[in-house]
Amino acid sequence: MLIVVGGHSRNIGKTSVVAGLIRALPEWDWTAMKITQFGHGICSASGAGCGCCLAPEHPYAIAQERSANDSDTGRFLAAGARRSYWVRTATGQLANALPAVREVWAASRNLIVESNSIVEFLMPDLYLVVLDFAQQDFKASSRRLLSRADACVVIERDLSDPRWNGVPRGAWDDKLCFPVRPPQYTTAALTAFVNERLLAAGAVAGCGGAPV
Numbered sequence: 001m002l003i004v005v006g007g008h009s010r011n012i013g014k015t016s017v018v019a020g021l022i023r024a025l026p027e028w029d030w031t032a033m034k035i036t037q038f039g040h041g042i043c044s045a046s047g048a049g050c051g052c053c054l055a056p057e058h059p060y061a062i063a064q065e066r067s068a069n070d071s072d073t074g075r076f077l078a079a080g081a082r083r084s085y086w087v088r089t090a091t092g093q094l095a096n097a098l099p100a101v102r103e104v105w106a107a108s109r110n111l112i113v114e115s116n117s118i119v120e121f122l123m124p125d126l127y128l129v130v131l132d133f134a135q136q137d138f139k140a141s142s143r144r145l146l147s148r149a150d151a152c153v154v155i156e157r158d159l160s161d162p163r164w165n166g167v168p169r170g171a172w173d174d175k176l177c178f179p180v181r182p183p184q185y186t187t188a189a190l191t192a193f194v195n196e197r198l199l200a201a202g203a204v205a206g207c208g209g210a211p212v
Contacts (some may be wrong), residue, residue, distance in 0.1 A: 006116035007130035008142040014130050015072045018114050019079040031108035032076035033085045035115035060089040061097035088151030125201040133162040151176040
C-alpha cells in the first residue's frame with residue numbers, strides 16, 4: 001500500500017509526521033522514501049551545484065539510507081522503517097525517477113513517501129497534507145494538489161487564520177483535519193485514522209501489495 005505525506009512549504013513538519021506514523025504503526029512494516037526536486041544548477045546525483053542538473057546522464061538519483069542518523073531518511077530508520085530511500089531529481093523531472101520509485105514500491109510491503117509531486121503520477125491509498133498557518137509560503141504544486149488530499153495535518157500555532165493568501169478556505173477547511181502540536185507531530189486520532197484507512201483499502205499488516 002502507498003501513503004503520501006505532502007505539505008504546502010518546506011520545514012513545516014512533513015518528515016516528523018512520516019516518522020511519527022512509522023513509529024506509531026510498526027505493524028505495517030514500512031519502507032520510507034523522501035523525494036526532493038532540486039532547482040536549477042543543482043546536480044541530482046550529488047546534491048551539489050554543478051550546472052548539469054538537466055543533463056541526460058543525471059536525470060535522477062536514488063540512494064538507500066543505511067544509518068539511523070539525524071538526516072530525514074535516517075530519522076525514518078530510527079522510527080522503525082525497514083528501509084529508507086532518498087530520491088532526487090531536477091525540478092519538473094520527477095517522471096524520470098518513476099521506474100526506480102515503482103521498483104521500490106513493488107519490493108515493499110507498505111510504502112510511505114514524503115512528497116507532493118508524486119501524487120501527480122501515482123494514486124496513493126492515502127494522501128495527507130501538512131498545513132502550518134504560520135508559514136506564509138504556499139507552493140503552486142501544493143495548491144494544485146490540495147483538492148486530492150484525504151485529510152490535513154494542521155500544525156497548531158494558536159492562529160485562527162492562515163498567513164498564506166490565494167487559497168480558498170474551502171480547499172482545506174472542508175476536509176478532515178487533525179491538529180498536532182510540536183514536538184508531537186502525530187496523535188492517537190491521526191494514527192487511528194491512518195490505520196483504519198489502510199485496513200479499509202485491503203492492506204494486511206506486514207503483507208502489503210505491489211503496484212500494478
